[in-house]
Amino acid sequence: MTRLVSTVKGIGRLEDDGEVVALLHLDAADLGAALQAGLDIASISTAEVRERVPAAQAQLIAPIPRPSKIWAVGFAYADHRYEVGYTGAAQEPVIFLKAPSSVIGTGGRIRFPKAAPDEVDYEGELAVVIGRRATDVSATDAYSFVAGFTICNDVSARDVQKGRVPGRAADVTAAKSFDTFTPMGPALATLDEFDDPDDLHLRTWVDGELRQDARTSQLIHPVPALVSYLSRQTTLEPGDVIATGTPSGVGHKRGQFLRSGVEVRIEIENIGALVNTCA
Numbered sequence: 001m002t003r004l005v006s007t008v009k010g011i012g013r014l015e016d017d018g019e020v021v022a023l024l025h026l027d028a029a030d031l032g033a034a035l036q037a038g039l040d041i042a043s044i045s046t047a048e049v050r051e052r053v054p055a056a057q058a059q060l061i062a063p064i065p066r067p068s069k070i071w072a073v074g075f076a077y078a079d080h081r082y083e084v085g086y087t088g089a090a091q092e093p094v095i096f097l098k099a100p101s102s103v104i105g106t107g108g109r110i111r112f113p114k115a116a117p118d119e120v121d122y123e124g125e126l127a128v129v130i131g132r133r134a135t136d137v138s139a140t141d142a143y144s145f146v147a148g149f150t151i152c153n154d155v156s157a158r159d160v161q162k163g164r165v166p167g168r169a170a171d172v173t174a175a176k177s178f179d180t181f182t183p184m185g186p187a188l189a190t191l192d193e194f195d196d197p198d199d200l201h202l203r204t205w206v207d208g209e210l211r212q213d214a215r216t217s218q219l220i221h222p223v224p225a226l227v228s229y230l231s232r233q234t235t236l237e238p239g240d241v242i243a244t245g246t247p248s249g250v251g252h253k254r255g256q257f258l259r260s261g262v263e264v265r266i267e268i269e270n271i272g273a274l275v276n277t278c279a
């Protein structure tokens, strides 16, 4: 059972139910750098401990602070497709990219972009972290290329996404790539954390109000299918992240957008809680 974190003092392993961070002897600044340098997740997980610190003092950053790419999936849950009025038959995945520079860690502030501050929305999602280079892999083999899971918030400026900002065309990538728009964390949980990696409980709260409550078994395209599909369009590299899509309960369908001071909390079983406040 291993949950790994990136901190300002290097890579750590959570111990004592997450109360303690055991900092590891690894020659890499963070988990992303370690994976990108070719270390495999098993050797990262079992590295020697150099220091133990209370988790409250550990200053977590995003597990993968600068992935080489972040793929994201749209209309990934049937109830969310219905919620946003997408009536086409569920066939191939709907895919887009997010800018790696949009990543922040748990506790980081989500900032409203000057270009589009009014319709910023959350999307709680399971995120897959790639552990080994994957090109044209099958769904059957896909999990052997995965380092583990984390949580991400696919923050989205709906007015940019829908083309409601004067002088800006509708643009999904721009809507989801503003600085701070990909909170990620708190930990990377290796696959042995999960009895069934394809059936995890995901919940999102906004200021304590439960907004999203789903299981990843409801994904139209399960994780192995997504990894296989994406590996056939680009090589997936160590540290790449796949945001697998969000269930129903996003804010814009109820006309409730994020405002300054609001807290978004996303929990997935055995990974932890990703908590971010809007600045």
Ligand code: MG
Residues within 6 Å of the ligand: 072, 073, 074, 123, 125, 154, 243, 245, 246
């Ligand atoms: Mg999304």
